[in-house]
Amino acid sequence: MTATIVEKIFSRKCGSDVRAGDVVMAPLDGAMIHDITGPLAIQKFYEMGGRKVFDPQRVIMLFDHQIPADSIEAATIHVYMRKFAAEQDILNYDINEGICHQVTIEKGRAAPGEIVVGADSHTCMYGAAGAFATGIGSTDMGFALKFGALYFRVPETIRAEVSGKFQKRVGAKDLILSIAADIGADGATYKAIEFTGKTVRKLPMAGRMTLCNMAIEMGGKAGIVAPDKVTWEYMKGRRKMKPFELDSDEDARFAERRSYTVSDLEPQVAVPHNVDTAVPVSRVAGTHVDQVFIGSCTNGRFEDLEEAAEVLGKKKFSPTCRVIIIPASRDEYLKTLQAGLIEKFVRAGALVEAPCCGPCMGGAFGLIAPGEVSLSTSNRNFRGRQGSTEGKVYLCSPATAAASAITGEITDPREV
Amino acid sequence: MAAKKTVTVRKIIAAEGPVSKNARVWKFGDDIDTDAIIPGRFLTINNPDELAQHAFEGTRDEFAKKVQQGDVIVGGRNFGCGSSREHAPLALMGAGVKVVIARSFARIFFRNAINVGVLPVVCPEADTITDGAKISLHIKEGFLEADGKKHTIEPVPAFMQGIIDAGGLVEYAKNIRELPVCTR
Numbered sequence: 001m002t003a004t005i006v007e008k009i010f011s012r013k014c015g016s017d018v019r020a021g022d023v024v025m026a027p028l029d030g031a032m033i034h035d036i037t038g039p040l041a042i043q044k045f046y047e048m049g050g051r052k053v054f055d056p057q058r059v060i061m062l063f064d065h066q067i068p069a070d071s072i073e074a075a076t077i078h079v080y081m082r083k084f085a086a087e088q089d090i091l092n093y094d095i096n097e098g099i100c101h102q103v104t105i106e107k108g109r110a111a112p113g114e115i116v117v118g119a120d121s122h123t124c125m126y127g128a129a130g131a132f133a134t135g136i137g138s139t140d141m142g143f144a145l146k147f148g149a150l151y152f153r154v155p156e157t158i159r160a161e162v163s164g165k166f167q168k169r170v171g172a173k174d175l176i177l178s179i180a181a182d183i184g185a186d187g188a189t190y191k192a193i194e195f196t197g198k199t200v201r202k203l204p205m206a207g208r209m210t211l212c213n214m215a216i217e218m219g220g221k222a223g224i225v226a227p228d229k230v231t232w233e234y235m236k237g238r239r240k241m242k243p244f245e246l247d248s249d250e251d252a253r254f255a256e257r258r259s260y261t262v263s264d265l266e267p268q269v270a271v272p273h274n275v276d277t278a279v280p281v282s283r284v285a286g287t288h289v290d291q292v293f294i295g296s297c298t299n300g301r302f303e304d305l306e307e308a309a310e311v312l313g314k315k316k317f318s319p320t321c322r323v324i325i326i327p328a329s330r331d332e333y334l335k336t337l338q339a340g341l342i343e344k345f346v347r348a349g350a351l352v353e354a355p356c357c358g359p360c361m362g363g364a365f366g367l368i369a370p371g372e373v374s375l376s377t378s379n380r381n382f383r384g385r386q387g388s389t390e391g392k393v394y395l396c397s398p399a400t401a402a403a404s405a406i407t408g409e410i411t412d413p414r415e416v
Numbered sequence: 417m418a419a420k421k422t423v424t425v426r427k428i429i430a431a432e433g434p435v436s437k438n439a440r441v442w443k444f445g446d447d448i449d450t451d452a453i454i455p456g457r458f459l460t461i462n463n464p465d466e467l468a469q470h471a472f473e474g475t476r477d478e479f480a481k482k483v484q485q486g487d488v489i490v491g492g493r494n495f496g497c498g499s500s501r502e503h504a505p506l507a508l509m510g511a512g513v514k515v516v517i518a519r520s521f522a523r524i525f526f527r528n529a530i531n532v533g534v535l536p537v538v539c540p541e542a543d544t545i546t547d548g549a550k551i552s553l554h555i556k557e558g559f560l561e562a563d564g565k566k567h568t569i570e571p572v573p574a575f576m577q578g579i580i581d582a583g584g585l586v587e588y589a590k591n592i593r594e595l596p597v598c599t600r
Contacts, residue, residue, distance in 0.1 A: 014598035023575045025597050036459045040502055043462070048589035066460070073460035121500040121524060137502040137528035139585045146589065149597045151575060185447050186494035190523055219494065219522055274447055362456035382449045382498060385456070389474030 002249035004157040005226050006192045009132045009246070013115055020156040020253070028058065029131075030109050031144045032118035034100045035063035036361075037137070039077050041119050042084050044142025053088050054148025060109050060118075061085055062093035064100050065357045066364045074364075098329030098355030101125040101297040105209065106331055108238030112227035113246055115152075117144055122297050122379065124215040128208035129235070130227030130246060132192070135216060155221045156255035158188055159248065161197040164263035169311065169413040172207035173299055173377065173397035175199075176214045177268040177278040179260060185276040189219030191255055194248060199262055200225055205234045206303035213298045214379055217275040267413055269375075270395040273383040281400055281412045289394075290372040291322045292405040293386075295353075296360045299377035299398050300328030302335040308402035309341045311413050316348050318408030323350040324366050326358040350405070359386050368393075375410060377401050439486040441562065442479060442513075443547035448491050449498035450525060454507045461503070464510030471507040485512035490545045492518065495536075496525025505529040515553065517560065517569075518542050530576055531585035538570040 003011065003019070010018040013026050033041050038061065045053070053059050061081065069075035078095070085092035097103045101122050110116045112130030117123065119141040126133030134152075136144070144150045160179060183193075193215045200208065208225045215223030225231070226247035235241055248254075266280035294300070294308050305327060317323045325345050327333035333355050336342055342352050359366030360378035367387030368374045374386050374393045381393035396404070399413035406416060458470045472479040489508065495518035496504060505528050508516065516529060517537045529536045537553070537560070545551070545562040552561045559566050572580060582588035 016598065023573075025595060027597055037501065040462055040506075044586055047586045071460060077460060119500060121498065135500045135524055137500050137524055137531060139502060139531035140527060143585055143589050147592075147595050149595055153573070153575070185497060186520060186522065189494070189520065216498075219497065221523055362451065363459060367457075380449075380451070380498060382451045384474050385451050389455075 002252045004252045004254065005194060005224055005246060005248045006132055006155060006157055006222065007252070009113055009115065010152070010154050012113060018154055020154050022154045024152055024154060025149050026115055026152050027149050028117055028144055029114035030058050030060055030104070030116035031141065032060040032100055032104055032116070032120070032123065033141060034065060034120060035067070035074065035077055035081065036065045037119035037141065038081050040138035041141035041145060042081070044139045045145045048142055048146050050142065050146035053090065053145045056089040058148070059088070059090045059145065060104050061090050062097055062100055062103055063095045064098060065361045067095040067356050070364045096330065098327070098332070099297045099300065099357055101213065102300065102328040102332065105129050106238070106329055108235065111235060111239045111241055112231060113244070117141070117150060121216045122213050124220060124223045125209050125213040125297060127212035127215070127222050127224035128205060130225065130231050132222055132224065134221050153190070155190055155192045157192045157194050157248070158183070158256045158258065159194045159196060159254045160258050160260060162195065162199040162260045162262060163197050164199055164261040166262050166265065167414070169399040170262070170265055170267055171307070171397055171399070172203060172210040174265055174268040175260065175262055176211050177270050177395065178265060180214060180217050180270070180276045181278040182258070183218045185217065185274055186219040188215065190221055192222040192224055193218065193220045195223065195225050201228060204303060205230060206301040209301070210298055217379060267397060267400045269400065269410060270381055272381050272392040272394065275380060275395065281396070281410065284394065284410050285412055287394070287410040288373060289321055289375045289404055289409060291324065291359070291366070291368055291374045292401050293324045293359045293366065293374060293376040293378060294398050294401045295324070295326030295328065295358050296378035297328060298379040300326055300332060302327070302332045302339070304377065304398040305336045305341055306339065308398040309344055311399050311402040311416055312344065312348055312406065315406050317350055317405045319349065320408040321405055323405045324353060324359060325350045326353045327355050329355050362386050375401055375404050439484065439488060439551065441545055441547060441549040441551055442483065442487060442489050443545065444489060444491045444495070446492035447494045447497055450496055450501050450504040451498055453496070453504040454501065459501060459503055464506045466510070467503055467507035468510030471511050480511065483511045483513065487513055488551050489513055489516045490518065490542050491516065492543055493520050495521050496529070497522035500524045500528070502528045502532060505532050505534045509534050517545070530579055533584040535580070539567050540570070541567045
């Protein structure tokens with residue numbers, strides 16, 4: 001019998017033949033909590049009568065949304081979680097490592113064929129590592145921490161097959177913004193999106209993470225790329241695992257198959273206040289921007305910052321625009337530092353912050369005022385997401401963000 | 417144990433029948449995201465009553481000021497999309513909202529709502545319900561009445577009914593002796 005990659009993962013874990021639509025209580029390989037949703041999860045864990053977490057080594061804990069603590073409330077939450085980590089013998093990355101999703105993959109805590117949950121909607125990013133990963137709320141996380149298992153309705157899969165070669169300065173973010181516009185903000189609700197095709201196979205892990213990260217912006221339960229040479233190469237040194245075959249059967253039953261070709265794809269910009277609104281950059285070029293943010297779990301990796309630096313060249317950022325650059329993790333920060341890019345960004349006029357969620361969190365720092373416009377490489381442009389509900393957030397790629405930061409208005413990166 | 421269970425069941429389906437004398441519908445549109453329900457800057461708050469003071473702050477300020485115990489939210493498509501923050505259904509609960517009706521829900525919000533004891537009700541005709549409408553729910557019969565007009569509502573997925581009946585996931589989890597891992 002044929003199966004999708006998601007059905008295969010659940011079948012392997014459950015030891016029986018599981019199909020889309022089945023409801024299973026599946027064992028978990030990992031459970032991630034951070035400073036925003038973690039405290040409630042811990043509280044629920046205790047309320048459920050939890051005493052010891054199911055397996056401390058499978059619990060991933062770190063702080064990334066409000067770090068270093070931006071308020072006494074945040075600091076108090078950090079203390080509460082540190083105490084829990086110590087009591088439960090959980091390795092806590094604390095404020096030191098960066099954004100939860102980047103760190104989870106980087107540390108090899110999500111791997112091909114695994115089922116991982118996180119108390120954060122962008123947990124679907126771990127699909128780039130060939131895992132089935134999905135975001136859950138705090139009460140579900142309390143349950144997961146206690147039992148090491150969770151109810152899942154095995155999702156149907158939308159197979160997105162991508163072909164063609166990207167134009168220069170067009171990439172994974174432009175692709176996923178255009179896919180989101182095509183599928184719509186709820187077009188993948190309850191479903192997994194599997195990204196496949198020659199273009200995806202050629203993407204490095206960084207680009208695959210960008211794709212899977214935004215599956216949730218279409219309502220997706222998970223995004224996933226079947227593990228291949230790129231994945232297994234990445235896993236080396238992060239996780240002791242023998243490579244194995246894991247992919248959807250060609251004739252598996254998919255909810256839908258969609259094909260995309262990127263050869264003519266222009267840089268995309270999602271306009272306020274929804275993510276599924278992407279238009280070619282030319283349609284909004286010239287829009288004044290007050291703040292440009294390059295970072296987040298979607299686009300804060302070295303490859304993203306390298307692309308921004310390439311667009312920047314020897315130019316300076318516009319004095320009329322605040323430029324905030326935040327590498328996604330300590331590792332990505334170090335790579336950026338060693339490549340000399342941090343100095344380059346700072347000399348060009350940017351603020352480079354330590355790894356964290358930054359303005360994407362909409363509460364810690366880098367907020368926008370009423371009437372202001374933010375251009376951001378992050379994943380959400382909801383009204384008020386980055387501060388005032390009377391401000392506007394546009395989403396784009398690192399290349400488009402860098403080009404626009406130079407001119408102070410939304411700019412086609414191919415024209416800089 | 418039995419007595420306790422009755423209390424929690426009542427808590428979650430308190431809205432069965434006429435919601436309450438003065439309860440009203442707060443009507444929202446499509447794609448209401450959890451950032452709108454409770455903005456990111458309030459997420460250090462974990463107490464439902466305090467969260468409720470900031471519900472829809474900046475997008476619909478009158479809500480937190482005027483919402484009454486038992487009021488009902490009606491949304492369009494994809495209600496509760498975006499962030500997984502459970503602070504969103506908690507803020508609604510703190511505001512006294514026990515029922516959210518929508519044409520469709522985002523997955524995480526739907527599950528969070530049930531887990532914390534707010535009932536999400538899928539009503540394909542939710543768009544026709546107007547702001548301020550008087551509403552009564554007939555969950556078991558599968559319909560609701562808004563300003564005297566009947567609308568069909570969809571049943572909750574079977575596997576979630578047990579959680580609703582328990583009064584939320586915490587109560588449900590308390591009663592689990594042995595976890596049926598990987599039962600279909």
